[in-house]
Amino acid sequence: MHADETVLRLENVQKSFGGLVVLANIDLAIDRGELVGLIGPNGAGKSTLFNVITAIYAPSRGKVWFRDSDITGAQPHRICRLGIARTFQLVRVFPTMTAHENVLVGAVYGSGGRVANASQAATEALDLVGLSARRDVRTAHLTLSDRRLLEIARAVASRPALLLLDEPMAGLNATEIKQMVDVIRRTRNDMGIAILWVEHKVDAIMKVCSRVVVLDHGEKIADGTPHEVATNRKVIEAYLGEPSS
Amino acid sequence: MSSKAGALIAAALVLALALLPFVPGAIDHYYFSLLFFVFIYAIMAQGWNLVAGYAGQISLGQHAFFALGAYTTAILWTGNYLWGSLYETHPRIYYFDPVTMVLSGLVAAVAAALIGLPLLSKLRGDYFALGTLGFGEIVRVLLINGGDFTGGAFGLVAPSGTFDTLLPHYWTGLGLTVALAIGIHLLIKSRYGLALIAVRDDEMAASSNGVNVLRTKVLAFAGGAFIAGICGSLYTYYIFHVGPDSVLNLDWMLLPLMMTVVGGTGTVLGPIIGAFVMYVIFDFARIWVPDYHPIIAGLAIILAMLFLPNGLSRLKLGILKPYSR
Ligand SMILES: Nc1ncnc2c1ncn2[C@@H]1O[C@H](COP(=O)(O)OP(=O)(O)OP(=O)(O)O)[C@@H](O)[C@H]1O
Ligand SMILES: [Mg+2]
Numbered sequence: 175m176h177a178d179e180t181v182l183r184l185e186n187v188q189k190s191f192g193g194l195v196v197l198a199n200i201d202l203a204i205d206r207g208e209l210v211g212l213i214g215p216n217g218a219g220k221s222t223l224f225n226v227i228t229a230i231y232a233p234s235r236g237k238v239w240f241r242d243s244d245i246t247g248a249q250p251h252r253i254c255r256l257g258i259a260r261t262f263q264l265v266r267v268f269p270t271m272t273a274h275e276n277v278l279v280g281a282v283y284g285s286g287g288r289v290a291n292a293s294q295a296a297t298e299a300l301d302l303v304g305l306s307a308r309r310d311v312r313t314a315h316l317t318l319s320d321r322r323l324l325e326i327a328r329a330v331a332s333r334p335a336l337l338l339l340d341e342p343m344a345g346l347n348a349t350e351i352k353q354m355v356d357v358i359r360r361t362r363n364d365m366g367i368a369i370l371w372v373e374h375k376v377d378a379i380m381k382v383c384s385r386v387v388v389l390d391h392g393e394k395i396a397d398g399t400p401h402e403v404a405t406n407r408k409v410i411e412a413y414l415g416e417p418s419s
Numbered sequence: 420m421s422s423k424a425g426a427l428i429a430a431a432l433v434l435a436l437a438l439l440p441f442v443p444g445a446i447d448h449y450y451f452s453l454l455f456f457v458f459i460y461a462i463m464a465q466g467w468n469l470v471a472g473y474a475g476q477i478s479l480g481q482h483a484f485f486a487l488g489a490y491t492t493a494i495l496w497t498g499n500y501l502w503g504s505l506y507e508t509h510p511r512i513y514y515f516d517p518v519t520m521v522l523s524g525l526v527a528a529v530a531a532a533l534i535g536l537p538l539l540s541k542l543r544g545d546y547f548a549l550g551t552l553g554f555g556e557i558v559r560v561l562l563i564n565g566g567d568f569t570g571g572a573f574g575l576v577a578p579s580g581t582f583d584t585l586l587p588h589y590w591t592g593l594g595l596t597v598a599l600a601i602g603i604h605l606l607i608k609s610r611y612g613l614a615l616i617a618v619r620d621d622e623m624a625a626s627s628n629g630v631n632v633l634r635t636k637v638l639a640f641a642g643g644a645f646i647a648g649i650c651g652s653l654y655t656y657y658i659f660h661v662g663p664d665s666v667l668n669l670d671w672m673l674l675p676l677m678m679t680v681v682g683g684t685g686t687v688l689g690p691i692i693g694a695f696v697m698y699v700i701f702d703f704a705r706i707w708v709p710d711y712h713p714i715i716a717g718l719a720i721i722l723a724m725l726f727l728p729n730g731l732s733r734l735k736l737g738i739l740k741p742y743s744r
Contacts, residue, residue, distance in 0.1 A: 228627055230623065230627075249626070249631075250623075250626040250627050251625075251626045251627075251628075251629050251630055251631050251632070254627055254629040255629050259627075259628070260627055262623075262624070262627075266621050266623060266627075267621075267624070268616065268620035268621055268625075269620055270616060270620055270685075271616060271617075271620065275613065275616075278613060279613055279614070279617045279625070279628050280628045280629065282610055282613060282629075283614060283628060283629035283630045284628045284629030285629070286629070328628060329628070332628060332629055
């Protein structure tokens, strides 16, 4: 693959909190428009990885590259403006704003100039996730599923090259999950946005993603097609626990 | 009631207040000066509301910015240490001089930006609040030890010979109150307002969606200080004696804070309604039951908190709805 096709590259990224090593020597590259699943048991370091990419945490060691720029330790708002948007495991929408205003924040502030007409971009993003009918509803009154969709719309409105999704299906019912899969697919296919998608619903990841990365205890233990990953011995051990020798 | 009707009623009220001085005898009535103080407190409350209600940063240093504005006006007006007394050669130049008023706001705003940058980048929540309180104490020490420049513990006395009517104070106070309400309403509807609310609602989500959180907070803090500084300037034209005990009194921070909370934090009309209601209650308590005045004031605040947790302006009156968020 051509170098300029890579949107995100992690180089030997390590993160520890005090003595606790949460990420150990992570190397990872995401290409333009790619849809990559990121799985791993609880506490594997998935959310921490997102926080390091979006500079909420500085890595203890290693570098984060966005296209040709070294963004290690940049400010979070700059990283968004460059083109990396995200959602949060515990949804973070602006509760006193309407749905449309929420998305407007991404379009106005997050786009770094890629959006000419912010209000229209916000409307389109709400359309994409199917929330147009609720555009003027105060966010605090939305269901969990709608708030998760709204977070995605807000991220998409900033016209990112890469979108990081942290467990967008957590707490959703079967119907909502189908809708979410649909939104994720369209975000990738229609908008051409690369997606790194953390999820505990492994079957959904295996079905939708063409590439899956597995973290365990802060280490990348597998990176390949769903089939390769599902048959990887380390992965099976990580999910089933250590085999008794 | 529609928002249009609400705006019409507000406009009629403002017009009536503006024309009030033409009613015979009105100017000499006690309520006339009461209204002037309501305006002063409404302006201070609006300044605190911008920082706390909209940007979500609890500032306990508004009295310091009020004092900086008051001192700036007194120093410019008396020409203390700068050019002798310009006032003596041009008696009316520095009485209600708009340039002096704006400069007073700017001095407070610059001080707020300088102190806000380190405070807001390092401290959050309660710690930021305590930091601003500490800043007030620093300003007190500086003013008391400022020698002839600040007049030390006694302060500065401006030439009170210019004072013959409360009319300019009243109109300026009313004008500032109205202009501020309109200005803040427009500000909140603007791009910057979007950033303010985003920061208040969720800092991490705001920064992850492109909002420069520190910049947004510092601008709000400086804006709130600018408002307090202008208010201090206006007060100086009324009180003439500017000293650490009068203009750097904690009341200039606490009362506007209570008024905003009672009226409705994070609403445009809340600070005005709160200033009016609370000042009238305080004043009547002081006149009719002077011994129990603090008790009545305290009771009013407790009752308001118990029964109006979101403030008077968020009562379910259709007229106010479009102005609150
Ligand atoms: N700020 C922090 N300080 C100390 N330890 C932390 C911090 N953030 C995360 N950790 C620790 O890092 C480890 C990885 O946490 P992380 O949230 O990244 O896991 P995860 O893979 O997202 O798990 P989950 O699937 O439960 O969301 C955990 O042991 C967690 O306790
Ligand atoms: Mg997580």
